[in-house]
Structure formats: C-alpha cells, structure tokens
Amino acid sequence: MSDIMTAKDLNLWYGETHALKNVNITIPEKSITAFIGPSGCGKSTFLKTLNRMNDLIPSVKITGEVCYNGQNIYDSLVDVNELRREIGMVFQKPNPFPMSIYDNIAYGPRTHGIKSKVKLDEIVEQSLRDAAIWDEVKDRLKKNALGMSGGQQQRLCIARALAVKPKILLMDEPTSALDPISTSRIEELAIELKKSYTIVIVTHNMQQAVRISDNTAFFLLGELIEYGETEKLFSQPTDKRTEDYITGRFG
C-alpha cells in the first residue's frame, strides 16, 4: 500500500492558540485511518488541514507541509476547489442541503460542469448505491432531503461526497449524532468504501476505531502522541499517555 497523504512538521495556530504542534504522519491509500483523543485535542483541526477547510477561518496560520500525491497542498499553485473535489468531507452533524435528495447528490457534479440529465441520473444512482441508501430513497428522489432520518441524512451526505468522485474521504465523527443501528450501518459502509477510497475518520469512540480502522493516531493537546496499526496501538501502546487514554484513565 502506498502513501497518499503526508504531513510534515505541521503547526497550526488559531490566533494565539497553538492548536497543532509539529504533526508528522503518513496516511496509506485505500485504508481507514482513525484519529482518536480527548475532545479539544485538535482532531477536527488536523482533519480540516487535509482539505484546507481551515482556509475559511481568518485567524488561522499554518506552517509545515501537507503533501497529497507528493504535492504540497499549501503551495500557492494548488487549486483549492479541485483539491477539495478530490478530498471530500463528511461532517459531524448531517448537513444535507435543503433541497431534494436528487439535487443534493447532483449538486457537486453540476458544480463541476456536468449538465447531461442522463449522466446526472447515472451518477445519482451510483452514488446512492455506493452509500448503501439507494433502496431506501429510490422512490422519493424528488422529496426534500431534510425529511429523512438522521442516519439516512448522513448516508446521503456520504453519497453526496462520493458523487464528485473523490480519492479521499475525510469524516469528522460521522456517527456521533446517530443511534447505534445507524452507526453500525455507517461503519459497515466505511469498510466497504475502503476498497475504492482512502478514509480518514475522527472518532471519539475507541471501539469504533478498533472495529473499522487499519491505523490509529492518538492526539493529545495538539500533539500526535502515537501512530500505528490499530491492533498494535490498542494492545501494546508504546507511550504511557496512550495507554492511560485507551484504558480510560483520563480524557
């Protein structure tokens, strides 16, 4: 498995707050990488540096590099919109647009210039199938997406992200707002999707990391404390702080 993303000496400040400290990590392709750590430790912040969603916050300052396929994404030549098309994102709270299910999925492809109805129909169906929600919604594609359950909305958001054919899918606690049944459906989906996509998932739920991820990174106070194969990190952590966290002694 080759590496698709690498962060080198990454530092991030929100104004005066030093939120990420010298983070170094390599993320292998077509696998699931989990970020764990107590809340406020910088997981979401780091995830957002991977598709430059932090650019939108005016006070943010970043040093270091994030390389995607060997290219530093913070280089001034990089087209941010193209980058975000290739590195999609699913948010903590399901956030479908207040439009029909169909239009939600077609939004991305349309934005990127696809106008043909036939082509769009095809993409919508394929994306919904890939997100394991086609059978539930195929008869109500014209209905407003906000009428769906939370779990369905989140899978719709995954489908919407897949519709622009990304290479990487970043997910920020995608199941924290969902019930256990919806959660396990999304976990199954993630495992299915890693055959074709690279997935990076933030989770506050350690069991979830154990269940689905290949590699796990443990963050604490803006630092990457330990990173390695999930199985190993949870069975034989090398750092005392990791051990304390996974055994529930703090956080």
Added chain:
Amino acid sequence: MKKNKLIERTIHGIFLILGLLTVGCVLLITVYLVISGIPAITEIGLFDFLFGAKWASTASEPEFGILPFILTSIYGTAGAILIGVPIGFFAAVYLSKLANPKVKAFMEGAVSLLAGIPSVVYGLVGMLVLVPAVREIFDIPDGASLFSAIIVLAIMILPSIIKVSMTALEAVPKEYEDASLALGATPIETYFKVSVPAAKSGIAAAVVLGVGRAIGEAMAVMMVSGNVPNMPSLFQSVRFLTTAVASEMSYSSGLQQQALFSIALVLFLFIMLINATLNFFLKKEKD
C-alpha cells in the same frame, strides 16, 4: 403569596389592555375607512370609480376616475422594485458573505442611516438635484415625472431590502456552506447556489416589504412627480394614490372629499394584500 398573585394579575391585565388598544386602533381605522369610503363609490359607481380614466374633482362637471392613480402607483412601485431589488440583493449578498468586517460595519451604518432619513428630505434632494438632472439628461420640459419618482422610491426601499435580505442570508446555517465548499464549489458558487436558495423566503419577504414601502410613500413622490393626474407615462408628471389623497384633502368637501376617502380605502386594500403576502413568506421562512 396572595399579594404576588395580585400583582401578577394586574400586570397581566395592563399588558392585555395595551395589546387590545393596538388591535382596537387597527379595527377603528379599518371600520372608519370602509364606512367613509363606501358612499362615494356607490354614488360614482364602482366601475367608473376604479376604471375611470379621468380625475377632475373640481370641474363644473366633476369626474372621479382613479385609474391614473392606481396605474401610477403600480408602475411606480414596479419600477422601484425593478431597480431597487437587484441593487439591494447584490448588496446584501456582498455585505453578508463577502465584505471584510470593517467595510461591512461601515456600509451597514450607511444603510441604517439611509433608512432613518425622513421622506421629506428624499423629496427635497430629489426636487433640487434629481428633477433638474432628469430634465437635462432626457431633454424634457419638466423633470418632475414618474421616472424621477421611481428613482427616489428605488433608493428609499433599498435599506429594507438590504437589511431583511441580509438577515435571511446570515441565518443560513454555516453547515450548508461548508458542505458546498467541501465538494469543491467556489465561495461565489456556494453563495448563489446554496445560501441564496436557502434564504429565498426571507429575500422574497424583503421584496414584498419594499413593495409595501414604495406603494405607501407619499411625501417624497409628491415632491418629484409633478402631482398631475395624468395617465402614467415615464417622462410625464403623474399622481400616485397616496398623493391624490394628500394633495386635495385640505380644501375638499362633499363628494370630492368622500372620493378621497374611497381612494384611501383602495390604497388600504392594496397594503392589506401586500401584508398578507409578506406574512405568507415570513411564515414560510420560519418552517
């Protein structure tokens, strides 16, 4: 304990009375307008009154057709909307989404100030600056015209359109915009394809509010429109529903005065219709 309850009740009662007072005023005005507006209409005939093309209230053979006023009010409002809405809409998008905080604070202050200027001042500036300019530019004998009124109205409705649209645009959840950006849409695409559609009922409400302001305005348009009861034409002097009532009321009597009340009734019905539309959009926005 008992004393507290008594105070509660008294306060409750006072508020109820104050609330009823407001409702009472509205009812009183409505009833008064209907009662005083009906006689002239029955005497002149509804059709001749609404669709009569000539208003000659002081002629020896008086005629009371208010079609010129109705059409002038409709054209004037439509014109103001046509000019004011695009400007106000784009300004609102710019201020709520694109402007940097300093520019935004400054321009918001300016918009509030614009809203606070009394309409007679708009009329005055219009009379002294706009009317002569229109006369020069379009080479017409008199610049006091429907066109000048439209320009003044367009400026006057800008603050309400900008503010109400801005409120709606700023209420769009940031999550929608994030989702769009994360799909690779540019910020501009995001604002126009996600934020604006999500705020559309609020923006529609802003437009309707602008319509209400424009149709109800009297003083400013009286000063720049020439106030002559012609059938409307862009570069001619015209008279609006509002100014028709205002300009003759002080010296009117008999059927003429009653007809002025009838005009006020017609105007009132227009406003009611607009308010109902506004409430419809505001309710939709809430859902």
